[in-house]
Amino acid sequence: MGRAQEEHEEERAGGRSAIRLFVEAALDARAPLALTPAQTHYLRSVMRQGPGDRIRLFNGRDGEWEATIESLTGRAAAVRPGARLAAQTPVPDxxxxxxxxxxxxxxxxxxxxxxxxxxxxxxxxxxxxxxxxxxxxxxxxxxxxxxxxxxxxxxxxxxxxxxxxxxxxxxxxxxxxxxxxxxxxxxxxxxxxxxxxxxxxxxxxxxxxxxxxxxxxxxxxxxxxxxxxxxxxxxxxxxxxxxxxxxxxxxxxxx
Amino acid sequence: MGRAQEEHEEERAGGRSAIRLFVEAALDARAPLALTPAQTHYLRSVMRQGPGDRIRLFNGRDGEWEATIESLTGRAAAVRPGARLAAQTPVPDxxxxxxxxxxxxxxxxxxxxxxxxxxxxxxxxxxxxxxxxxxxxxxxxxxxxxxxxxxxxxxxxxxxxxxxxxxxxxxxxxxxxxxxxxxxxxxxxxxxxxxxxxxxxxxxxxxxxxxxxxxxxxxxxxxxxxxxxxxxxxxxxxxxxxxxxxxxxxxxxxx
The missing domain is CATH 3.40.1280.10 (SPOUT methyltransferase, trefoil knot domain)
Structure with a gap:
């Protein structure tokens, strides 16, 4: 079991089952986002996710969003933000x-x-x-x-x-x-x-x-x-x- | 480099160069102590110590003592406590x-x-x-x-x-x-x-x-x-x- 998988097991054991990904792009409900190759690999090969599965996204500015995986192949993934789940919290100084x-x-x-x-x-x-x-x-x-x-x-x-x-x-x-x-x-x-x-x-x-x-x-x-x-x-x-x-x-x- | 050696490197880098060993026996300056096989291996193969080298000992009761390695082979080591370096400190409750x-x-x-x-x-x-x-x-x-x-x-x-x-x-x-x-x-x-x-x-x-x-x-x-x-x-x-x-x-x- 690799480190990422071990940590996934920990997350599941911890009831922290939502997969959360950090993205650079702005988050709104209109347009799908492309994920990076590393995120694509993580979702598909480590977390065994597929199209239709739900994850959460945040970017440090727009709060936390639910998102649905629209496509996921060995090379690319697209996710579509849905509802905003939480407002952005201030950055600790x-x-x-x-x-x-x-x-x-x-x-x-x-x-x-x-x-x-x-x-x-x-x-x-x-x-x-x-x-x-x-x-x-x-x-x-x-x-x-x-x-x-x-x-x-x-x-x-x-x-x-x-x-x-x-x-x-x-x-x-x-x-x-x-x-x-x-x-x-x-x-x-x-x-x-x-x-x-x-x-x-x-x-x-x-x-x-x-x-x-x-x-x-x-x-x-x-x-x-x-x-x-x-x-x-x-x-x-x-x-x-x-x-x-x-x-x-x-x-x-x-x- | 094994874990023990890595930690030795850290200790040296930290200026914490004295080797400290915990022993079960009472500590006084009269009699040499036999170390465990694991301690013997640690001193000889990890820390590259030999007869005449100085280490420190503590047992949770008698403070910290300087000690000299009297003999050190692949199977057994004997050390002789010398001066007491520090009094015992209370155990945190x-x-x-x-x-x-x-x-x-x-x-x-x-x-x-x-x-x-x-x-x-x-x-x-x-x-x-x-x-x-x-x-x-x-x-x-x-x-x-x-x-x-x-x-x-x-x-x-x-x-x-x-x-x-x-x-x-x-x-x-x-x-x-x-x-x-x-x-x-x-x-x-x-x-x-x-x-x-x-x-x-x-x-x-x-x-x-x-x-x-x-x-x-x-x-x-x-x-x-x-x-x-x-x-x-x-x-x-x-x-x-x-x-x-x-x-x-x-x-x-x-x-």
């Missing part, structure tokens, strides 16, 4: 900056960030980072897959990778940055309370932690709140999921 | 109850629960659970691996699996249970504030959610606080990591 990890771990971070309601994901290069090869298109595919599964109506934006120093130099005035560092003195809940109601971004360092010059740069930056995620050492991907969950519970849309 | 998932996902949950400071892990069987075959010994191996890597000085206890109804029937008077349910009206932070300072356990349902009779049973139980983890659908393993992080930040040892 929360960013995640992270130092890219191994491919499977990066996929995990993008998946969890999507589920946990991040609006934009920004890979940043740090001294101890595990890789400098970042395939932005691949990250976007992970984000789309996760959005399809967690019933989000949008896909987090993937920002172009850049060195951490550049991201800090160009940092906007109107956004706080919660930088997670095991050596920080302040707790996450304290940092979020201290920062107050501006929009936030969360920065997770690489497995090796920040280099001393990076910690200095962060400590001296006016937007940065250094904070620690408890007394145990977390893997970078655990830290990402944990920090995002804390943010949502304390200052975000889980309140 | 937080429990995780979860409906067992596929093997890889269960490993993930045990690993994250260990990193996030859970004292005991209790597999509970629910109507929509993905499996009824639970290998407690395997869960313990995952917990030991994770404790060795996250520098915990103890290993979470794995409690014997039982049906959710039995766990609720035998529930202790002095512990709250935060039951995560997407249909609950209360937020996690509200539930934790409402419950106050008793010890807590956190219950994560299966991928398919709780069955109606399970939700009823939870809603009617005096120890239970039903709460939701935000507006998006989380995978069960994401929910586990997210709820534990929220607990630690709001009511646990991350404050």
């Amino acid at each position: 929360l960013r995640l900056l992270f130092a890219p990890l191994k491919a499977t771990t990066t996929r995990f971070v993008v998946q969890k960030a999507t589920e946990l309601g991040v609006g934009a994901i920004h890979p940043v290069l740090t001294h101890h980072g595990q890789t400098r090869r970042i395939n932005v298109e691949r990250l976007r595919v992970h984000a789309i897959e996760a959005a399809q599964q967690c019933r989000r109506l949008d896909v987090p934006q993937i920002l172009p990778p850049c060195p951490l120093a550049d991201a800090l130099a160009a940092w906007p005035q109107d956004r706080h940055l919660l930088a997670c560092d095991p050596n920080a003195g302040r707790s996450v809940s304290k940092a979020l309370a201290d920062g107050g109601d501006k929009p936030w971004a969360i920065l997770i360092g690489p497995e090796g932690g920040f280099a001393p010059e990076e910690t200095r740069m962060l400590a001296n930056h006016q937007a940065v709140f250094l904070a620690r995620l408890g007394p145990r050492i977390l893997r970078a991907e655990t830290a990402a999921a944990a920090a995002l969950a804390c943010f949502q519970a304390i200052a975000g849309d889980w309140r | 937080l429990r995780l109850l979860f409906a067992p998932l596929k093997a890889t996902t269960t490993r993930f949950v045990v690993q994250k629960a260990t990193e996030l400071g859970v004292g005991a892990i209790h597999p509970v069987l629910t109507h929509h659970g993905q499996t009824r075959r639970i290998n407690v010994e395997r869960l313990r191996v995952h917990a030991i691996e994770a404790a060795q890597q996250c520098r915990r000085l103890d290993v979470p206890q794995i409690l014997p699996p039982c049906p959710l109804a039995d766990a609720l029937a035998a529930w202790p008077q002095d512990r709250h249970l935060l039951a995560c349910d997407p249909n609950a009206g209360r937020s996690v932070s509200k539930a934790l504030a409402d419950g106050g300072d008793k010890p807590w356990a956190i219950l994560i349902g299966p991928e398919g959610g709780f069955a109606p009779e399970e939700t009823r049973m939870l809603a009617n139980h005096q120890a239970v606080f039903l709460a939701r983890l935000g507006p998006r659908i989380l995978r069960a393993e994401t929910a586990a990591a997210a709820a534990l992080a929220c607990f630690q930040a709001i009511a646990g040892d991350w404050r």
Whole structure:
């Protein structure tokens, strides 16, 4: 059983039986849409769908729509949107900056960030980072897959990778940055309370932690709140999921 | 490169270069200890250690000790504890109850629960659970691996699996249970504030959610606080990591 099929089994087991696809096109009930070759393959060979079967579509702008498969061959599929099932929900104004990890771990971070309601994901290069090869298109595919599964109506934006120093130099005035560092003195809940109601971004360092010059740069930056995620050492991907969950519970849309 | 070696690479990249092993025996500086065959293999073939190399040991009771490898062959290893490096830290009084998932996902949950400071892990069987075959010994191996890597000085206890109804029937008077349910009206932070300072356990349902009779049973139980983890659908393993992080930040040892 392939990964996609395994995930389908999970979805069925979860009662999340509606197949949801992200499309780029505008959604309205008048015109059929052509799906991509990857979506066609997914519908036909993984999900065993056929003409007449119903799926759901979203595009990040027009809400969620029911749609009927009009044609489905080995090479092409057309679907026709029917009723709109849900209005578009606002995109969470929360960013995640992270130092890219191994491919499977990066996929995990993008998946969890999507589920946990991040609006934009920004890979940043740090001294101890595990890789400098970042395939932005691949990250976007992970984000789309996760959005399809967690019933989000949008896909987090993937920002172009850049060195951490550049991201800090160009940092906007109107956004706080919660930088997670095991050596920080302040707790996450304290940092979020201290920062107050501006929009936030969360920065997770690489497995090796920040280099001393990076910690200095962060400590001296006016937007940065250094904070620690408890007394145990977390893997970078655990830290990402944990920090995002804390943010949502304390200052975000889980309140 | 095998999984163990990959994780070694991660540890080195993370500057977490000390090899840490959990042992059952008492730790003191007088007598050498024999390691298990699995530990012997790990030291020799995965970590390429030899006699004279130094590692660290912990047993959940006596703190962390430096130790020197005295002998290491294909079949047996002996190590001699030297100096005690750290005193024992208290075991977090937080429990995780979860409906067992596929093997890889269960490993993930045990690993994250260990990193996030859970004292005991209790597999509970629910109507929509993905499996009824639970290998407690395997869960313990995952917990030991994770404790060795996250520098915990103890290993979470794995409690014997039982049906959710039995766990609720035998529930202790002095512990709250935060039951995560997407249909609950209360937020996690509200539930934790409402419950106050008793010890807590956190219950994560299966991928398919709780069955109606399970939700009823939870809603009617005096120890239970039903709460939701935000507006998006989380995978069960994401929910586990997210709820534990929220607990630690709001009511646990991350404050």
